[in-house]
Amino acid sequence: MKITELQTMEERADLLKKTVAPFTERAAQHDKKGTFPFENFNALKSIGYPALTLPKKYGGGEISLSEMLYLQAIIGKADGSTALSIGWHMGIMKHLGENNIWDKDKFASVAKDVVATGSLLNNAASEPATGSPTRGGKPETYAKKTEQGWVINGRKTFTTLAPILDYFVVSASIDGTEKIGNFLIKHDIKGVSIDETWDSIAMRGTGSHDLVLENVQVEKDDLVEELTGGKRKATGWLLHIPACYLGIARAAQDYANQFARTYSPNSISGTISDLPNVKQKMGEMELAILESKHFLFSVARKWDGADESMRQTMGPELGAVKLSVVNKAIHVVDLAMRIVGARSLSENNPLQRYYRDVRAGLHNPPMDDMTIMNLAQTKNN
Numbered sequence: 001m002k003i004t005e006l007q008t009m010e011e012r013a014d015l016l017k018k019t020v021a022p023f024t025e026r027a028a029q030h031d032k033k034g035t036f037p038f039e040n041f042n043a044l045k046s047i048g049y050p051a052l053t054l055p056k057k058y059g060g061g062e063i064s065l066s067e068m069l070y071l072q073a074i075i076g077k078a079d080g081s082t083a084l085s086i087g088w089h090m091g092i093m094k095h096l097g098e099n100n101i102w103d104k105d106k107f108a109s110v111a112k113d114v115v116a117t118g119s120l121l122n123n124a125a126s127e128p129a130t131g132s133p134t135r136g137g138k139p140e141t142y143a144k145k146t147e148q149g150w151v152i153n154g155r156k157t158f159t160t161l162a163p164i165l166d167y168f169v170v171s172a173s174i175d176g177t178e179k180i181g182n183f184l185i186k187h188d189i190k191g192v193s194i195d196e197t198w199d200s201i202a203m204r205g206t207g208s209h210d211l212v213l214e215n216v217q218v219e220k221d222d223l224v225e226e227l228t229g230g231k232r233k234a235t236g237w238l239l240h241i242p243a244c245y246l247g248i249a250r251a252a253q254d255y256a257n258q259f260a261r262t263y264s265p266n267s268i269s270g271t272i273s274d275l276p277n278v279k280q281k282m283g284e285m286e287l288a289i290l291e292s293k294h295f296l297f298s299v300a301r302k303w304d305g306a307d308e309s310m311r312q313t314m315g316p317e318l319g320a321v322k323l324s325v326v327n328k329a330i331h332v333v334d335l336a337m338r339i340v341g342a343r344s345l346s347e348n349n350p351l352q353r354y355y356r357d358v359r360a361g362l363h364n365p366p367m368d369d370m371t372i373m374n375l376a377q378t379k380n381n
Helices: 009-020 023-033 038-046 065-078 080-099 104-117 236-262 276-305 315-345 350-363 368-376
Strands: 121-124 142-145 149-159 167-174 180-186 192-195 209-219 223-227
Touching: 009 038, 009 065, 023 038, 023 065, 023 080, 023 350, 038 080, 065 080, 065 236, 065 276, 080 104, 080 121, 080 236, 080 350, 121 149, 149 167, 149 180, 167 209, 180 209, 236 276, 236 315, 236 350, 276 315, 315 350, 315 368
Parallel strands: 121 167, 142 167
Antiparallel strands: 142 149, 149 209, 167 180, 180 223, 192 209
């Protein structure tokens, strides 16, 4: 059964929960070995998940942002690395499909691959010299125009999903101009290679290696977008990031609660869940989860119901959601570890992985300092 064929969000969520159930055990194995979870993505492809955010006219599910985040949080609870990784593809395809940014035929050809085979796409924007692209640095990757099309050279860092991507959307400075373009590059053409540099202790299963481009030749129409300077547009799809970390926080909460309700040292009668100090931490975890869910999904529903002009006023609000949910996820995992105690630092305990993974959220866009500055400039309504 393909998830795009199901009629309700509840049915789609149920199928996804069954599909991702094995991800939890695999997450520990891939984290320990530093390997990429190919089998997780094959499972998601088998139910047609990569096509779910595409418009229906291309064969997709055309789900709302709210539903996308709900489903992404389900994956995040099973395996944060897989959720963050597939979230980039899901969000970008939703954004491109809704906003008609690319040439219609070019997008249709990619969408056809996504529907037929589960092809995956991600942006490749970060570079060693520029840092996060949200800071505004100009790419050192450059594209030179030729009679046949373009020749592209450069190196991109933090290319999440690198081992399995079918398409890269590469930002490059256009040689001889001040312009920056996004170029669609297939993984299997000459000059494209992956340098396996990803050695992070967090989100180890994302395969966020370096993309290396050496005299890569692409067609003229592979320049899919010319980027304009100035203020960045608000992008609701980036809320897939806090949705992922909310999922991880829920996994930590479930583990700690289960531990507290079953652990009974001989120094007490009953379990530690009866102790006031443990109850306090359990309640604080639930409060943080509730606050995160309400903030995330209320803003997502606002986005779903807004027109374009309203959406472009929501940038500070979207950033605030990411900041709040990620920092609360870190707090939840910390509380969970305090409940479980020193056992939480065991290599075989999932809480130490959750602890490392949620810290990665601080380095996903937008950055906390930028969000705070934007909020400081927001006018009261």
